[in-house]
Amino acid sequence: MNRNDSAPAVQARGLTKEYRRDDFVVTALDKVDLDIPDKAFFCLMGPSGSGKSTLLHLIAGIDKPTSGEIRVLGEDIASLAEKTMASWRSEKVGYVFQTFNLIPVLNALENVELPLLLTGLSKQERRRNARTALEIVGLGDRLDHYPRQLSGGQEQRVAIARAFVTDPRIILADEPTGDLDADSARDVLEILAALNGNHGKTIVMVTHDPRAAEYANMRRYLEKGSLQNAATG
Amino acid sequence: MLKLISLTLKNLTRNRRRTVLTVLSVAVSLFLLGVLLSLYTAFYHRQAPDAQALRLVTRHKVSLTQEMPLYYGSRIAAIDGVENVIVLNWFGGTYKDNRPENMFPRFAAEPDKIFDIYREFKVPPEQLEAFKRDRQGIAIGSMVAERVGLELGDRITLKGDIYPFDPELVVRAIFEGPDDFNSFFHLDYLEEALPEGRQGHAGTFTIRLRSTDDAARVGREVDEMFRNAPAPTKTETEAAFALSFVEQLGNIKVFLMSIAGAVVFTIMLVSANTMAMTVRERTAEIGVLKTLGFRAGPLLAMILGEALLIALAGGMLGSALAFGVTQAMANVMVAFFAGFTMPLWGVPVCLAAALAIGVGSALVPAVLAVRTDIVSALRHTG
Numbered sequence: 134m135n136r137n138d139s140a141p142a143v144q145a146r147g148l149t150k151e152y153r154r155d156d157f158v159v160t161a162l163d164k165v166d167l168d169i170p171d172k173a174f175f176c177l178m179g180p181s182g183s184g185k186s187t188l189l190h191l192i193a194g195i196d197k198p199t200s201g202e203i204r205v206l207g208e209d210i211a212s213l214a215e216k217t218m219a220s221w222r223s224e225k226v227g228y229v230f231q232t233f234n235l236i237p238v239l240n241a242l243e244n245v246e247l248p249l250l251l252t253g254l255s256k257q258e259r260r261r262n263a264r265t266a267l268e269i270v271g272l273g274d275r276l277d278h279y280p281r282q283l284s285g286g287q288e289q290r291v292a293i294a295r296a297f298v299t300d301p302r303i304i305l306a307d308e309p310t311g312d313l314d315a316d317s318a319r320d321v322l323e324i325l326a327a328l329n330g331n332h333g334k335t336i337v338m339v340t341h342d343p344r345a346a347e348y349a350n351m352r353r354y355l356e357k358g359s360l361q362n363a364a365t366g
Numbered sequence: 367m368l369k370l371i372s373l374t375l376k377n378l379t380r381n382r383r384r385t386v387l388t389v390l391s392v393a394v395s396l397f398l399l400g401v402l403l404s405l406y407t408a409f410y411h412r413q414a415p416d417a418q419a420l421r422l423v424t425r426h427k428v429s430l431t432q433e434m435p436l437y438y439g440s441r442i443a444a445i446d447g448v449e450n451v452i453v454l455n456w457f458g459g460t461y462k463d464n465r466p467e468n469m470f471p472r473f474a475a476e477p478d479k480i481f482d483i484y485r486e487f488k489v490p491p492e493q494l495e496a497f498k499r500d501r502q503g504i505a506i507g508s509m510v511a512e513r514v515g516l517e518l519g520d521r522i523t524l525k526g527d528i529y530p531f532d533p534e535l536v537v538r539a540i541f542e543g544p545d546d547f548n549s550f551f552h553l554d555y556l557e558e559a560l561p562e563g564r565q566g567h568a569g570t571f572t573i574r575l576r577s578t579d580d581a582a583r584v585g586r587e588v589d590e591m592f593r594n595a596p597a598p599t600k601t602e603t604e605a606a607f608a609l610s611f612v613e614q615l616g617n618i619k620v621f622l623m624s625i626a627g628a629v630v631f632t633i634m635l636v637s638a639n640t641m642a643m644t645v646r647e648r649t650a651e652i653g654v655l656k657t658l659g660f661r662a663g664p665l666l667a668m669i670l671g672e673a674l675l676i677a678l679a680g681g682m683l684g685s686a687l688a689f690g691v692t693q694a695m696a697n698v699m700v701a702f703f704a705g706f707t708m709p710l711w712g713v714p715v716c717l718a719a720a721l722a723i724g725v726g727s728a729l730v731p732a733v734l735a736v737r738t739d740i741v742s743a744l745r746h747t748g
Contacts, residue, residue: 195657195740216661223659230744234654238376248658250369295658 141204142303142335143169143192148201150187150358161187163358164201169351171302174329174336176349183355185339186307192337193226193305194218206302223251227296227334231308233288235280235295241267242276245294252299266294270324286317293324297334304328306338310345322348370664374671381644385676388640392680392723393687395633396716400688402626403712409609409618417486419578423607424571424588427598433567434597442571445587447580452479453553453568457533459524461514470510471548472524474556480505483574486543493518493539501555503538507546511537531559572604630719637727641673645731646746652735653743662736669735673728674721681720685713 145167152159161184169175177185190196191203194210203211206225213221227248235244245263254262267273270290280288289309296304306325310318326348328334338349346352354361378385424442426432436453443451455474462468477498481487489497489505497503506516516522520537535551557565573588575581585601592599602610645652652665689708696706738746 190741193657195744219656219659219661222657228657230654234650234744236373236651236654238380239373243372247373247655251659 141168142171142173142206143167143175143337144202144204145188145191146202148188148191148203149199150184150191150196151199160358162191162198165358165360167353167360169335169337172329172333172335173351174326174349175338176346176352177337177339177355178341178343178346178352179355180341184358185341185355188355189305189307189337189339192303193228194222220251223248223299225301225303227299227301227304229289229292229296229304229306229309231311233280233285233292233312235288235291237280240277240279241272241283241291241294244280244291245298248295248299262298263294266298267291269297270294271320284317285313286320289313289317289321290324293321293328297328297332301334303335303337306336308339308341310340310342318342318345370660370668371671374668374675377648377668377672378675384640384644388637388676389680389683391633391636392677392720393683395629395723396681396684396720397687397691398629398684399626399719400685400708400712400716401692402622402629403715404688404692404706404708406619406622407709407712408706409622417484418604419581420575421483421604422573422575422581422585422588422601423604424573424599424601425569425607427589427600430569432597433569434571434592434599436566436568438568438592438597438599439571441591442573442588445584445591447576447584448573449576450479450482450574452476452483452572452574453570454572455553455556455567455569456528457524457526457551457556458528459526459533461522461524468514470506470514473548473550474553475550476553477503477505477550480550481541483572484543487541487546488543489539489541497538500536500538501552502533502535504535504549504551505539505541506537506549508540508542509547510549511540513547529556529560529564531556533559570607573601630723634723634726637673637677637723638730641669641728642731644672645669645728645735649735649738649743649746652738653740653746656736656740656743665736666732669732670725670728673732674724677720677724677727678717680723681717684720685716688712688716 145165148162148165148167149160150162152161165184165188167188177188179185187196191198191211192205194205194213198211202209208221208225210218210221236247239247242260242263245266246259249259249262252259264273264276267276270293272287272290272294275283275287275291278287280291283291289312293304293306293309296306304325309321309325313321322345325336325338329336336349338345340346424434424438426434439451439453442448452475457472457474459472460468461470461472481489481494487507493505497505504522506514510516516537518537518540521534522537523532523534525532533551533555573584575584581603585603588601589599648669655665656662685708689712692706692708735743
């Protein structure tokens with residue numbers, strides 16, 4: 134086990150993010166302190182505009198904090214250069230979007246294979262891993278289907294397969310059930326729970342759906358950029 | 367980057383109609399560029415045929431409409447290196463009417479010399495003799511015979527316009543050769559029919575040299591000989607003389623290059639608009655790819671690659687069209703378009719222009735797209 138394995142998955146101290154809108158400064162996150170243990174299923178809740186997605190963006194390293202410190206898997210990601218950050222993200226983080234964001238001209242297998250293009254794997258290995266990932270999410274029979282040929286729930290499952298196909302330690306999910314019906318949402322949440330429970334992935338999920346939050350074993354609330362009470366379950 | 371080639375190719379199928387239309391717009395512009403290059407080459411870089419390289423044309427220094435005394439011919443013939451000299455007087459005139467099918471070049475010339483000066487024209491000996499013998503004979507090229515519908519023995523009457531004379535002629539010879547859309551009748555017949563004040567003049571002299579090495583020197587000597595005469599001369603190669611007709615329209619070189627530049631630039635703007643639209647629509651997707659860990663460089667290459675593929679496809683199509691069309695025009699209308707074929711170097715020029723269109727149209731939108739931060743890109747709804 135290396136140094137990073139023993140560190141919390143996410144550690145934030147005094148994390149602040151401000152946006153400038155013309156002459157106004159909007160504070161999206163206000164001095165947030167947060168610890169997410171490794172292998173947790175962490176749920177971040179709160180109303181729209183509370184800063185949930187902003188916090189997720191900072192954890193994913195696709196945005197930089199205005200001030201404060203954020204360590205993800207022991208790495209001070211705010212200090213990484215853009216190129217290093219891209220490599221780090223491709224290795225360590227999987228990301229699931231609310232609107233799936235699959236590439237429409239690629240079929241399910243090719244979409245899942247996409248992050249593997251950044252690895253040194255051969256084409257055969259890439260294809261094998263992508264196929265396995267799709268089988269894990271129950272879409273082994275939909276390899277050749279294009280996004281337009283899949284239902285919303287199936288698209289999101291492809292997106293989840295794309296998120297974990299590189300075997301990252303942490304999977305970030307931004308409102309993963311926001312665009313889904315109840316049945317599809319349940320399927321997606323069960324897959325995330327399985328990735329956490331069976332494969333030891335740290336899941337950080339943003340949602341405002343209390344039913345979705347029940348799958349998590351740790352929940353925090355954001356209100357106007359500030360973290361509220363801690364809750365586990 | 368190589369691994370993204372598959373995605374680049376698939377992106378081309380994303381909006382097939384737009385891809386096809388963009389390819390066609392590039393193809394049409396590069397077809398025009400190819401045709402313009404062909405014209406440029408035909409005018410300025412055509413390799414003169416061996417027979418033509420041995421010929422010089424002397425005309426009045428001021429203008430083709432000014433005439434020179436006929437006796438210049440014998441003085442030119444005396445210059446070392448000159449094998450033969452012929453007077454060519456453009457008769458013009460009208461045959462039947464002014465419809466295009468009845469129009470063909472008509473010259474009054476010395477019958478003994480025509481087929482010695484223009485050795486590429488082949489005429490049966492008996493027809494040549496008949497032509498020489500008949501003062502009212504006319505020798506016509508096979509293309510004239512075919513186009514106007516004339517045969518040996520046909521009588522034709524030309525209505526003079528430059529000259530106050532309507533020659534009545536009999537087709538005595540039909541010659542064949544490259545660019546044989548031409549006709550000649552006896553200079554003597556014309557001279558005798560003209561009023562005294564208009565006799566004894568030559569429109570041009572065509573000189574046949576013993577060697578192409580003598581061309582520059584003989585040209586200089588001819589012009590020097592008549593420098594202080596009442597009718598000073600200008601002597602140039604036959605190819606340059608032919609080009610001078612085109613140059614009367616203006617500075618063709620600048621004209622052609624300006625049109626070519628405008629065509630390429632305009633289509634670059636059209637393509638740039640299309641590429642900007644394409645890239646804008648895909649901004650969120652670029653954000654997704656960056657989230658997955660793709661760096662700006664490969665993404666930039668992917669977008670540029672897509673634009674380059676479209677432009678290259680258009681470039682190849684346009685070049686092929688230009689090559690085929692100019693070749694067909696040269697074959698079908700040899701009298702007007704001889705030598706008018708797209709040069710081989712035109713293909714890389716067209717493809718280079720296509721590359722310039724591809725890079726020029728996509729570079730700015732691509733750079734702007736990959737520079738957009740991930741969060742803004744993901745929020746893009748374009």
